[in-house]
Structures are given as structure tokens and as C-alpha cells.
Amino acid sequence: MNYARFLTAVSAARKPSPIRMLTELQQRSPPSLISLAGGAPNPNTFPFQSASIKLKNGQTLTFDDVAMKRALQYSASNGIPELLTWMKNLQKDLHDPPTAGYAPENGQMDMCVTTGSQEGLCKVFEMLVNPGDNILLDAPTYSGTLAVLQPLGCNLINVPSDQHGMIPAALKEVLSRWDPSEVNKPSSTAPKILYTIPNGGNPTGASMTAQRKQEVYELARQYDMLIIEDDPYFFLQFDKPWAPTFLSMDVDGRIIRTDSFSKILSSGLRIGFVTGPKPLVDRVVLHIQASTMHTSTFTQLMVSQLLHSWGQEGFIQHIEGVIEFYRKQRDAMITSADKWLKDVAEWHTPSAGMFLWIKLKGIADTQQLIMKKALEKEVLLVPGGVFMINSSDPCPYVRAAFSLSTPEQIDEAFRRLSSLIKEAL
Ligand SMILES: Cc1ncc(COP(=O)(O)O)c(CNc2cc3ccccc3n(O)c2=O)c1O
Numbered sequence: 001m002n003y004a005r006f007l008t009a010v011s012a013a014r015k016p017s018p019i020r021m022l023t024e025l026q027q028r029s030p031p032s033l034i035s036l037a038g039g040a041p042n043p044n045t046f047p048f049q050s051a052s053i054k055l056k057n058g059q060t061l062t063f064d065d066v067a068m069k070r071a072l073q074y075s076a077s078n079g080i081p082e083l084l085t086w087m088k089n090l091q092k093d094l095h096d097p098p099t100a101g102y103a104p105e106n107g108q109m110d111m112c113v114t115t116g117s118q119e120g121l122c123k124v125f126e127m128l129v130n131p132g133d134n135i136l137l138d139a140p141t142y143s144g145t146l147a148v149l150q151p152l153g154c155n156l157i158n159v160p161s162d163q164h165g166m167i168p169a170a171l172k173e174v175l176s177r178w179d180p181s182e183v184n185k186p187s188s189t190a191p192k193i194l195y196t197i198p199n200g201g202n203p204t205g206a207s208m209t210a211q212r213k214q215e216v217y218e219l220a221r222q223y224d225m226l227i228i229e230d231d232p233y234f235f236l237q238f239d240k241p242w243a244p245t246f247l248s249m250d251v252d253g254r255i256i257r258t259d260s261f262s263k264i265l266s267s268g269l270r271i272g273f274v275t276g277p278k279p280l281v282d283r284v285v286l287h288i289q290a291s292t293m294h295t296s297t298f299t300q301l302m303v304s305q306l307l308h309s310w311g312q313e314g315f316i317q318h319i320e321g322v323i324e325f326y327r328k329q330r331d332a333m334i335t336s337a338d339k340w341l342k343d344v345a346e347w348h349t350p351s352a353g354m355f356l357w358i359k360l361k362g363i364a365d366t367q368q369l370i371m372k373k374a375l376e377k378e379v380l381l382v383p384g385g386v387f388m389i390n391s392s393d394p395c396p397y398v399r400a401a402f403s404l405s406t407p408e409q410i411d412e413a414f415r416r417l418s419s420l421i422k423e424a425l
Pocket residue numbers: 115116117118119142144197202230231232259260261262267271272
């Protein structure tokens with residue numbers, strides 16, 4: 001893979017920060033080294049002495065005064081070593097990426113910690129997207145991704161999808177405008193990246209089949225595209241076996257995967273990961289160096305202590321509990337949808353994630369209905385237009401989340417929604 005062709009001029013121009021390199025050199029050196037280099041503050045001046053965090057399983061995570069000094073200090077831009085190692089082992093055990101054994105320049109699987117996968121997405125797109133570029137994605141899509149892409153002045157091309165995700169035949173049709181043999185020419189306008197949410201899609205709840213992923217991956221090979229696999233709902237798949245990921249089939253080193261702990265450990269701790277070919281992850285890390293420097297050391301150490309105490313087995317056991325919770329929530333939402341919305345709306349039952357994508361019958365655009373009438377009835381959903389490439393296009397859909405409300409609240413909410421739809425009709 002020629003990774004240079006994918007980089008923006010800004011990303012290609014990034015250089016390692018000498019100060020950060022010194023800090024990391026010092027942290028790798030024996031304690032006998034005396035450093036007068038780093039401009040780090042002296043942790044003895046910090047007001048925080050120690051911390052202990054009680055877990056629901058009765059265990060306690062502790063930060064004694066030595067651990068606290070480290071937790072409150074600067075750390076490596078790509079993430080603290082023990083968390084990165086734990087996550088790399090998890091990625092290898094879960095996805096067995098072909099790239100794990102590749103040489104760095106050939107796209108060896110690498111990772112970095114980001115402040116939520118939102119930061120990972122933002123920095124990945126800013127690494128790859130120039131104004132005017134053609135970008136492929138299946139809309140409707142996550143509004144946070146549109147918020148990153150639209151200011152970059154690129155041309156977002158929708159690839160039709162259905163409840164099973166992106167449709168490979170539709171992707172082939174969209175790509176047929178370009179000649180695969182010409183895509184590497186500097187003048188080519190062929191898309192270089194494709195973005196998709198493969199499991200429990202936001203907002204559609206759609207999950208891609210393994211077959212479709214294989215076909216999409218083959219098309220990405222043919223047109224030399226990178227695929228950004230944004231997969232925060234991977235651990236919220238209600239049925240086994242979990243779907244094979246693009247990362248697990250990545251023989252070329254063309255997958256950039258964003259993972260998140262938001263839906264399984266905590267959304268407020270802001271811990272995400274970028275997994276991808278080393279030449280590209282290196283560029284994201286250089287951007288982190290120049291922006292946030294690194295994700296909170298304290299947060300990373302807290303999560304790392306938890307994961308090391310759980311082990312992979314304990315982590316998966318926790319995930320099973322989370323899955324059971326969201327499955328029950330999903331079932332409650334579907335039961336209430338069948339009870340209240342059957343004649344006024346239609347939907348597909350999601351097999352992952354936390355969203356139900358509901359098409360209101362006989363209503364061209366839900367914006368006004370939701371933002372005005374629904375509020376009067378004291379029920380709040382997201383009008384589908386916010387997830388479209390062009391938010392002013394009429395959209396008959398609404399997104400309902402089954403993550404926070406109780407089954408009883410969901411039932412009452414859909415009763416209210418049903419009556420306002422009937423009034424509107
Ligand atoms: C597909 C996809 N990719 C990335 C992210 C970012 O997650 P991170 O790891 O926490 O940074 C998300 C998070 N999605 C949402 C977040 C959110 C936060 C406050 C309020 C509402 C929110 N709604 O509605 C969301 O959908 C996502 O759905």
C-alpha cells in the first residue's frame with residue numbers, strides 16, 4: 001500500500017514534537033537518568049493525594065500516592081503502554097488481523113488511544129480529506145461524522161443501504177464512474193475513503209452481513225480505497241457469533257477502525273481507540289501531540305487497572321451483562337412499537353446498538369412534527385433529517401434510542417407519538 005497518496009498536505013507536514021520525544025525517552029530510561037529536559041510540573045505540588053474507586057463487583061481500584069503522581073502527570077501521546085498492550089492483545093484475539101504480523105511500512109496493525117472515538121474519527125478524517133475529495137458513506141449516518149466531514153469541503157456521496165447495511169451492488173454502481181486502473185493517477189477524482197458503521201448503525205440500527213463486508217472489501221481493493229470502520233456498537237451485538245470485522249479480513253492494510261468504551265464502560269471517561277496501519281496511526285499520533293498531547297493519564301490508568309483486574313474473560317463477561325440489558329430494552333421498544341405504531345409507522349428490528357429507525361407513514365418530513373408537536377406532547381425523538389447528507393432534504397424517519405428510558409417510559413412515549421402522528425394525519 002502507498003499510504004502517502006492518502007494523506008492531506010497538513011498531515012504529511014506534521015513532524016514529531018521534540019519535547020514529547022524527550023518525555024517519552026525519559027519515561028523509557030532507567031531511574032538513574034537525571035533529566036533537566038522535560039518542562040513537566042512537579043507532582044509534589046499537586047493537591048491530590050490518593051484515590052480509590054469502588055467497583056460494582058465489590059473490588060476496589062486504588063491509586064496510592066506513587067500511582068497518583070503518575071496518574072496526574074503527562075504521558076505518551078499514543079496512550080499509556082499498559083492500556084495499549086491490553087487493547088492490542090484484545091484486537092488480536094477478537095479479530096486476528098492479517099496485518100498484526102506485517103512490517104511497519106507494509107501496514108502493521110498499530111493502535112493509539114483517543115479521547116472517545118469521536119476524537120479518533122475527527123483526526124482520521126483531518127488526516128485524509130482534502131476540500132473537493134469524493135467521500136463514500138452510507139447515509140443516513142452518525143451526525144457527529146457529518147459534523148466532522150462537512151466543514152472539510154468534501155463531496156459526500158451516498159451509497160444506498162438497507163437494514164443489512166451498505167449494498168455492495170450499489171457501491172459497485174457508484175464506483176463504475178471511475179476506471180480502477182486510473183485511480184492512482186494524481187489527477188484522479190476517484191474516492192479514496194469509504195466510511196461505514198458496520199454494527200447497530202447510528203441511526204438505522206443496521207448491521208452489515210459478513211458476505212457484504214467481503215464484497216465491499218474487494219471493491220475497496222479494486223479501487224485502492226481505505227475503509228473507515230466506525231464500530232462503537234461492536235460489543236452491543238445481541239446475537240452470537242459476533243460479525244467478522246473489516247479488520248479481520250484486512251490483508252492489504254486498508255482498514256482504519258475506531259473503537260469506543262463509551263457504550264460498555266463509560267461515555268464520560270472519553271476512551272476510544274484508533275486501530276490501523278502503522279504509517280497512518282503514526283500520523284494521527286502526531287496530530288494528538290500537537291492538539292491534546294494525550295488522553296487523560298488518570299482515566300487511562302483507571303481503565304487499565306480495571307481491564308487488568310478483569311482480564312479478557314472478565315471483560316467479555318461484563319459485555320454479556322451489557323448486551324442482556326440492551327436486548328431487553330430493544331425488546332421493550334419493539335413490543336411498544338407493535339402496540340402503538342403498527343398502523344402509522346414501519347421499522348426493522350435492530351440486532352445491535354441502541355437505536356430504532358422509524359419511518360412515519362404519510363408524513364413527508366418529520367422535522368416540524370418532532371421539533372414542535374412532539375415537544376408539546378412531551379415526547380422527544382431525533383428527526384431523521386439530521387442524519388442525512390443534506391439535512392434540508394425531507395425525511396420521513398425519526399430515531400428513537402432505547403438506551404436510557406425504562407420500558408414503561410418507552411411505552412408511554414410511543415403512546416404519545418402515536419396520538420400525535422394520528423393528529424398530524
Ligand atoms: C457511530 C458513532 N461513532 C462514534 C461515536 C462517538 O462516540 P465516543 O466514543 O463516545 O466519542 C458515536 C456516539 N454517538 C452519539 C453520542 C452522543 C453523545 C451525547 C449525546 C447524544 C449522542 N448521540 O445521540 C449519539 O448518537 C456514534 O454513534
